[in-house]
Amino acid sequence: MLEGLREDRDRVAALQAELVAFRRTNGNIGHAEELARRDVEIADLVRRMEAAVHRLDEWDVTLRDIGSGLIDFPALVGGRPVWLCWRLGEPAIAFWHAHDEGFGGRRPLTELPDLPGLGRAD
Helix, strand or coil: CHHHHHHHHHHHHHHHHHHHHHHHHHCCCCCHHHHHHHHHHHHHHHHHHHHHHHHHHHCCCEEEECCCCEEEEEEEECCEEEEEEECCCCCCCCEEEECCCCHHHCEEHHHCCCCCCCCCCC
């Protein structure tokens, strides 16, 4: 889903750039069908992206960055709310950060002070 979001975002950006260039070189007169086709394609991609983000929200996953596929999952550790953090390309969820920290505050799960139920052996 995250790869699809990134591909759709890149396609929307490319289509918008093409549309701007098309209008600059060809104008709007006499090209209504082509302009409408491109607008519909962009709108369809945006709707698909919105649906994917909505699905992530339903799963209680927070999308942080489409480009890197960065997402956070809420968790409680020892009664303290934290974010479990993952991005595309990582083999597993292996990082966390506090709610008031971002990506720069990521630390390995092994550094969590208490991992009840997550199977960490001390």
